[in-house]
């Protein structure tokens with residue numbers, strides 16, 4: 001098998017720079033040309049006008065189509081003969097890969113909105129690297145699966161690749177070697193619009209879209225929807241995208257600093273989550289502690305957990321799409337602490353594709369687990385090295401309640417109705433995945449984050465903690481203590497829930513798609529005129 005060597009990348013670098021017609025110095029300048037940060041142009045989706053109007057930077061010729069003053073009517077909008085055209089179906093190409101479950105979930109949530117707002121649309125989800133890439137790019141998915149299970153290796157790779165020289169090198173190297181193949185795949189689908197929901201799918205495919213636009217004499221708009229929350233890899237942020245959709249101020253600052261993306265191409269919105277969450281948030285009345293919300297939650301509990309007392313709080317444990325994390329240990333500690341403290345609860349564990357864990361939880365002898373753990377010293381089971389936000393004091397021995405708590409443990413496989421389970425729950429325990437955090441916020445669910453992937457997920461922890469609906473703890477014994485304390489303070493949980501509701505943005509996917517659809521239709525009109 002022929003494997004291009006990484007080290008002599010200087011040759012590639014030279015060739016790539018020559019091929020791409022830019023000098024090394026101008027590339028540095030390109031990355032650094034951030035400009036004065038004028039936030040006045042910044043669009044906030046919820047307030048933005050999603051009609052057929054483009055921003056100043058769109059008044060540039062793109063692939064044959066031109067937006068100039070003559071294209072605009074008196075209202076400053078593109079003149080369209082048949083208004084029905086604006087709602088016509090679109091061919092949408094999503095760029096994503098199964099590195100974690102979040103990118104696919106976001107693409108699917110956007111796809112669903114295209115079908116709602118632009119009926120008859122069709123879409124394809126393309127992982128450009130697996131079919132069109134050379135080594136090492138084509139191994140993106142298996143490499144991620146391996147590295148995400150080894151956080152130390154992942155941390156080194158993430159931080160090394162998140163530097164400017166690496167970014168430039170990789171952008172040019174991958175474009176030089178793979179852009180032609182990517183362009184061919186894009187041309188085969190012949191999209192009206194390309195939407196990237198993956199950090200590794202921006203630079204090279206954007207160049208392909210530009211080349212195809214020139215070739216066909218029509219502009220194919222390229223949008224990036226960032227599916228991270230608190231931090232993001234530099235490769236997310238490109239300067240020349242049609243629009244860049246961001247879910248937090250933290251990402252906005254990164255986009256300005258790392259991508260130099262102009263304000264009028266940045267749209268502040270929420271993270272796109274599945275339509276189910278919009279439906280469930282509405283059914284909860286956007287307040288899970290209102291009488292209406294509580295009644296709906298009870299109905300959902302009766303439906304999902306038949307035979308379980310619907311008045312008991314539900315603790316939902318998720319390990320991400322792949323079911324990773326020290327779930328088993330956490331459940332053991334949680335069960336023991338709640339039983340000893342006399343707190344009734346139902347523990348639902350989403351094991352993802354980890355069937356072994358699911359079977360083990362459903363068949364575990366829980367009384368012997370709690371007897372064994374209760375006999376030991378909790379502090380001896382604490383981790384020596386923990387990623388605390390400050391040091392926590394030693395745990396006090398549990399004061400055993402006269403009446404043991406009635407605790408049920410239910411192991412579940414991969415679920416497609418996570419939104420309902422989140423509605424049924426009182427507290428979520430999860431790794432700090434951006435999708436999961438945004439989903440929890442949308443239905444007002446407080447979250448205790450139990451692990452994070454170094455690099456892109458560290459900022460998610462800060463985001464949830466700063467916004468007041470989350471806390472971080474990676475020690476199973478302490479996790480159990482925190483959860484039991486929260487359950488003993490309903491007012492605290494309620495306050496966290498309200499803060500989560502305030503941050504949640506269940507309509508984000510719909511707003512993003514209406515914006516993208518509107519701009520794409522505008523370009524379709526201009527492309528026809530060209």
Ligand code: UDP
Nearest residue numbers: 100101102105320321414415433434435436
């Ligand atoms: N998920 C799901 N069913 C499951 C477990 C997880 O649909 O049984 C979804 C979850 O709702 C979320 C996604 O998988 O949308 C995980 O995405 P996140 O961004 O939180 O983490 P990632 O897996 O991408 O690292």
